[in-house]
Amino acid sequence: MNSRRLTGLLFCLPWFIGFGVFMLYPMVAALYYSLSDYSVLLPPVFIGFDNYIELFSDDIFWKSLNNTVVYASGAVLLSMLTSLTLALLLNSRVRGMAFYRTVFFLPTLMPVVAGSILWMWMYTGDGGIINTFLETVGITGPAWLADPRFAKPALILMAVWGAGHAMVILLAGLQDIPEHLYEAALLDGANWWHRLIHVTLPMITPVIYFNLIIGIIGSLQVFTQAFIMTGSTGSPERSTLFYVLRLYNVAFQDLRMGYACAMAWILFILVLGLTMIMHRTSARWVNYER
Amino acid sequence: MTMRTSNSRNLNIYRILFAFLALAMLSACDSSENLGGPxxxxxxxxxxxxxxxxxxxxxxxxxxxxxxxxxxxxxxxxxxxxxxxxxxxxxxxxxxxxxxxxxxxxxxxxxxxxxxxxxxxxxxxxxxxxxxxxxxxxxxxxxxxxxxxxxxxxxxxxxxxTTALHWNRRLFSEAGFDPDIAPRTIEELDHYAERMTKWEVIGPNGASEIRTGYCPEIPDENKRLLQVGFLPSEPNWWNYAWGNYFGGDLMSDTGEVTTLSPENIRAYEWVASFSRKLGVQNVQRFVSGFGNFSSPQNAFMSGKIAMEIQGVWMYNFIENYAPGMKWGVAPFPHPEKSPQLQSTTFVxxxxxxxxxxxxxxxxxxxxxxxxxxxxxxxxxxxxxxxxxxxxxxxxxxxxxxxxxxxxxxxxxxxSSNRVSSSKTGIWAEYRREMSNAVGRIQNLNVSPRDGLTEVQSRITNAEQRNQMMLTRRGLSK
Structure with missing residues (x-):
């Protein structure tokens, strides 16, 4: 091995070590534990696919998966629509634009825990700001986080709070669209709707695609909001018992780490599968300038 | 780059690496185990x-x-x-x-x-x-x-x-009760609770007035809870233990799961009765307005709840957040027909x-x-x-x-009626299952019998699974 290659490898070593110790090893270990009866306190005992078999017949597992899929669909859709709308609005030339951009980005800078506590107050059934507003228009609002019908939608609604991130990325994409495309469209008599559908959106599909993937991965792992706002049991009536919350309970309250590792691997395969499907289908709707 | 500078650079890199390794080893050998020291x-x-x-x-x-x-x-x-x-x-x-x-x-x-x-x-x-x-x-x-x-x-x-009934003396006096005497039976507690429940009621002309009792005749949209005498869900810390106050238990001494017992069903019928009397949504709205436990907005300390179960630590919080509050403590009431259950407490x-x-x-x-x-x-x-x-x-x-x-x-x-956490390796899971079932019972979405049946079957399975785990490892007792 020549010395230049050795030097290069040495420089890469910190990354290799970091990846190996903090990613690869835990993943492989989790795979082995998922096939074991493992309580952390005792060495794992290999039990084959028993954990997976039990998982598939566990109705709380399905309930948590269902909750998570509903949440992820709602939250991703809502935050995509919000961020896209905001980005389009903030892409116009208005005085004080830098101010508006900052304001809409600000909520993303707030820690999730602080944001969750703030939203808890907003969702208060008696005297909360949301219900007080609803009352002025003659609607008696529910106790959002205590009513099993409303708790999940309430958490989904919160996703607009984090739309700032996607908004900034979309905005950058919007500003990359060459002006001459709009000029050509105008010459052809396109109105704003045509320009949006036929120029703007196709041109930013790579950015939308990126946000979509990041959004789905993030929302499938939703944990903090629910943990803070509705507790680790996923109350009311398990309506906010999300996948990772269930995993946390099984791992750290019940000390059933093997079972929890099986859940983690299923989530990993699920996310991997979804990303692959999106990647495969992206050729049909994502435009890359070549 | 000449060969020489490249080599000396490599040498330097190795020196730095060596220095780091030496440092790491030194810090690992922190055995300053001094034989004469403490x-x-x-x-x-x-x-x-x-x-x-x-x-x-x-x-x-x-x-x-x-x-x-x-x-x-x-x-x-x-x-x-x-x-x-x-x-x-x-x-x-x-x-x-x-x-x-x-x-x-x-x-x-x-x-x-x-x-x-x-x-x-x-x-x-x-x-x-x-x-x-x-x-x-x-x-x-x-x-x-x-x-x-x-x-x-x-x-x-x-x-x-241990836990006991805590009550707010001011609210007792306001309702016309002797502030020094707590209810002794569950039936008395029910009576006290009703008398200390207050609503803001909106009349047909838009004027509001305060009414006492459960006011079933007034539709929900015209009334709002201001104060409740007693609410089993506040605080919600021992929601799995209500059966004990009626003579039930979650596990027998020999380790059998006994969620579905007539005593437990009776207890949770009683728990559900508050949801029926007050209205599920009224309670949800009222409870969601409570402040944090350790704050002056705590439901008991701020006078929104007149009576609740609390532990010996409550004194510290009252001293801290409601220093002027007048309050009392007595053993939690027992069902009138079961005097043998008096002084039931959670230890x-x-x-x-x-x-x-x-x-x-x-x-x-x-x-x-x-x-x-x-x-x-x-x-x-x-x-x-x-x-x-x-x-x-x-x-x-x-x-x-x-x-x-x-x-x-x-x-x-x-007390001879003291109860404690069930001694089982799956207690955390049992508590979660109970908490979920009690939530559904309180929301009147499941009958106590059906809710407890579900817990009984889930926890029986979990107990078997736990025993299997112990047997597999030769740890079975």
Missing amino acids: RRITYWEKWSGFESEAAEKVVARFNEIERTKAKSESGYRPIEVKYVSVARIEQKLLVAIAGGNPPDVAGAYTLMLYPYVDKGAVLDLTPMLKKAGISRDQFLPSVWDLGRYHGRQWALPTTPA DADLIMIPKGSANPDEAFEFIKYLMSQEGMELLCLGHRKFSSLIAVSENFYRDHPHPYIRIFRDLAL
Whole structure:
């Protein structure tokens, strides 16, 4: 091995070590534990696919998966629509634009825990700001986080709070669209709707695609909001018992780490599968300038 | 680049790497185990705030005694306890034990103990206790038994607690009740609760007035709860234990799951009756307006709830957040037809144990021994404003105690109707299942019988699974 290659490898070593110790090893270990009866306190005992078999017949597992899929669909859709709308609005030339951009980005800078506590107050059934507003228009609002019908939608609604991130990325994409495309469209008599559908959106599909993937991965792992706002049991009536919350309970309250590792691997395969499907289908709707 | 500079650069890189390695090795060899110096042990405890301060004082006192002993006895190496306050101890202790590097001695919740014992993570104290002459008859039996599992002693109680009915004297007087006398039966409690429930009612002309009672004749959209006499869901901490007040239990002494018993069904029928009388959505809205437990907006301290179950610690919070409040304490009521169930209470305690893998179990036990002495115990329990786990107390202990009702809590610990967490490795799961079922029962989305049936079947399965796990490892008792 020549010395230049050795030097290069040495420089890469910190990354290799970091990846190996903090990613690869835990993943492989989790795979082995998922096939074991493992309580952390005792060495794992290999039990084959028993954990997976039990998982598939566990109705709380399905309930948590269902909750998570509903949440992820709602939250991703809502935050995509919000961020896209905001980005389009903030892409116009208005005085004080830098101010508006900052304001809409600000909520993303707030820690999730602080944001969750703030939203808890907003969702208060008696005297909360949301219900007080609803009352002025003659609607008696529910106790959002205590009513099993409303708790999940309430958490989904919160996703607009984090739309700032996607908004900034979309905005950058919007500003990359060459002006001459709009000029050509105008010459052809396109109105704003045509320009949006036929120029703007196709041109930013790579950015939308990126946000979509990041959004789905993030929302499938939703944990903090629910943990803070509705507790680790996923109350009311398990309506906010999300996948990772269930995993946390099984791992750290019940000390059933093997079972929890099986859940983690299923989530990993699920996310991997979804990303692959999106990647495969992206050729049909994502435009890359070549 | 010439070959020479490239080589010297490589050399430099190796030097830097070597320096790092040397540093890492040096820091790993932190064995400053000085043969003549003190025997240092580490004590992890879960408390924070004033509770932590009290524990630090006890530790300081123990270290002082040890130093004095070393001065008078030549050759004696004193024990020095290093106190570490650890948040979320249930997780950190788990990782530390699994990693083979636990503290020498650690505080624990009862919830943690039984699964830890099941998995062999706790040192059996029985032989050490025998040798030291520490036995059950010196302790409040109910509190001592919390550390007992499968006939062995795994942990000892530090600060004990029992629960009782707390009531707001002002709201009693306002409703025309004697503020010194609490309801004695569940039926009386129901009557008191109704009289102390208040609504803001909007009349047909838009004017609002205050009405007392459950007001079933007024439609929900025209009324709003202002105050409730009693609500089983506040605080929601022992929602699994209502059966005990009606003579039920979650597990038999022999370890059978007994969720679905007539007593438990009756208890949760009673719990659901409040949702029926007050209206599910009215309660949800009312409860969602409660502030944090430890804040002046706490439902009981701010007068939104007139009566609730609380533990001996409530005094500390009232002193802190509602210092002028007039309140009282009495044993929780029993059903009128079951006088044998009077003084039912939930007994719990903070425990202390030696994790398996502790580097200095003997020194750790010496410290535990001090904590279990009258001096150590009283120093700690007075600091926490709780009663002592020991039967024998110094003359002034209860006289100087700041808690005005401390004797009631202490007597409750001796009640024949004391209940505690079920001793099973799956208790956390049992509690979660109960919590979910009780939530559905309170929302009137499932009948008590059906809700409890579901828990019974789930927990029976979980118990079998746990037994299978223990058998597989040869740990079955």
